[in-house]
Amino acid sequence: MAETKTPESDRDSSSDDGQAPPLNTSTPGGFVDTSAQENNLDTKKILPSDPMDVDEDEEDADHIDVECQDKTYSVPVYQETTVADIRNFLATKYQLALDASHRLCHTIIKKIPIPKKNSIKKQFKAKAKKKKSRQGNDSEGSNNEEREGSGEEEASEVEYDEREEIMWLDDNDLMKDILDNSHELLTGQSRLQVKWDSFMVTVKDGLDVSQELEVASDYLIEEILTTLSQQYSINIQSLSYNGQEIPTKHTLKQYEITSSTPNVVFVSRISITILDVECDLSTDILVKPFYDLETVLGTYLEKTRRERHQSARLSRNGHLLSNQDTVHLLGLQNNSQLEYRVGGYTIYIYDTDNVQYNSIRQLVKPGSERNTRGSDAEAKMIEVFDFWNLAEVKQAYSRETKKPFLDDEKLLSDERQLEEGVPLWKLRIRDGEQLVIERQQHDIAVEYVCGDCGATVRLKKDDVVACRECLHKIVFKKRTTEYVNTVADRFTFFLLLNY
Structure with missing residues (x-):
């Protein structure tokens, strides 16, 4: 049988000044409700003047049994006693760790006929x-x-089965109404119970995490995250409910999440797939339900290491989506798919000959803006696409300028040589990118006159000084007729040619 305690039997356990000893907070529910201790005026109006000194023979008080934590406690009640007063009396008198999540319920025992x-x-x-x-x-x-x-x-042949019917009571319910509707409380055919008003919620994160937790309406989101981390080794930074982010310091009750709320599901992140058909690319990313598509796009570009383009758009089933729409508003769930597409964008290609090459390298520097003023190094605008490679860029440039690319000519971006055969999205080519053609530099041949036979000799920088007709090793520059004859002159002339 359940143990029964009366207020009279525990009179000696109270302190001399009428204050209850510290309450035990080891039971589920978290914090202790001390509102009855802090506001004794309301309690004294309904319960006896001293809750610790109850006279069980008092005629105007009814005594009912309240079952709490596998024990039964006798509580004096009056017509104006509320359910909250009973809970506060239990916490004060019997030092029970009760808070707002511990609710009183009226349990009615019904006999239901069950035939054989x-x-x-x-x-x-x-x-x-x-x-x-x-x-x-x-x-x-x-x-x-x-x-x-x-x-x-x-x-x-008929048998009877006893079943309990539980009716939850609100804190403001009066005992006179409860007793009027159920006289069985005084005869023991029904009873009041204090139960932890807990309920189950589900926490989801991506495709791998779906964890059920037992919580109460006074739980902080921070407590849920701590429970997931300590008991299940699931590290989650934030939770959302119905597409709305819930701060960690808020309780479930602030969002009207109670035991009567059906199918409570908290979502941290969902896994969606973004397809780029033109670039033959499929990427799975984790996003939060309260993200807008602008944030989703940034998450995708960061994971794929792609540059942002003004013409980039996300679509679903062929319909363009607004960047202000949220993941929850679009009804995206795990394994949902979005399409990513980038239209054409403009780049600038600079071409120059040997004389202008150094000036171009000075003109186009890393981080500098495109030259908009007239100069000897005008840029050519070319429209390109992310799925193109450098070969297609060169072909487009050749069509525009009628100047073919040679095999040994390269394209540079911020003095970085770009790899052939790699798509532009992998090269991270941006809107308005400045590229420079690095052409092969060829040495210029200088004309000389042979000092013996007078033949014209064309010599480059690294050529051997000698006439190609008579192999004479003395030559004249065309701008002078001075004969290089002496040994000193010959040696000086040789040094000049090789300088």
């Missing part, structure tokens, strides 16, 4: 026997006796 397994067959037989007796024109007395006999037989 073979009683249904016997009922059918009895009905068939009645029908047969009516057809045989039996006497009315025999029919009555038969009906009475069959009724006794059915009654003897």
